[in-house]
Amino acid sequence: MRQMTITKTELDVFRNVLRTKEAEWANAIRNREAIVIETDSDVIDQVQRAAERELELSRLDRESSLLRDVRAALQRIDAEMFGFCLNCKDEMSRKRLAAVPWTPLCINCQEAADNEGEHLSNSIMFNIP
Numbered sequence: 001m002r003q004m005t006i007t008k009t010e011l012d013v014f015r016n017v018l019r020t021k022e023a024e025w026a027n028a029i030r031n032r033e034a035i036v037i038e039t040d041s042d043v044i045d046q047v048q049r050a051a052e053r054e055l056e057l058s059r060l061d062r063e064s065s066l067l068r069d070v071r072a073a074l075q076r077i078d079a080e081m082f083g084f085c086l087n088c089k090d091e092m093s094r095k096r097l098a099a100v101p102w103t104p105l106c107i108n109c110q111e112a113a114d115n116e117g118e119h120l121s122n123s124i125m126f127n128i129p
Contacts, residue, residue, distance in 0.1 A: 005091065006083045014101045015077055018070050021102065025067040029060060069102040076104075085109050 006014075076082040083092055085106035092106045105113060 006094075006097075010094075011077055011082065014082065014097065015074065017101050018074050018077070022067065022070045022074070025063045025070065028063050029067065066102065069104070072104065073102040087113075 073082060076084075083097060084090065085092055086104040087109040088106060090106055092103070096103065096107055103110065
């Protein structure tokens, strides 16, 4: 592993940002009132509540994933691996870390992963081998 050029002060700033996000998303995940299943005789209300539950479940899933990413970034700080791409091992740009401090991948590796995911989605959708 290469020597990190991120200063201790910068790491402290990233750690504080990540801890704030961790608390924010952990709190949001605890609030699950919107997914309570209520019985209703009106079919339109049932459909509307089901759609609202699906949206809330999607939000909870997204925030749970982000929370895991934030906690992993905090572990990388403790392990002195923060700021390096987990794929190519290159140092990430400060601009990327400032925008998405919990990211495990540099912009190039993230774009490649996104393109691969898009390719896989299209292959599945269109039954391309």
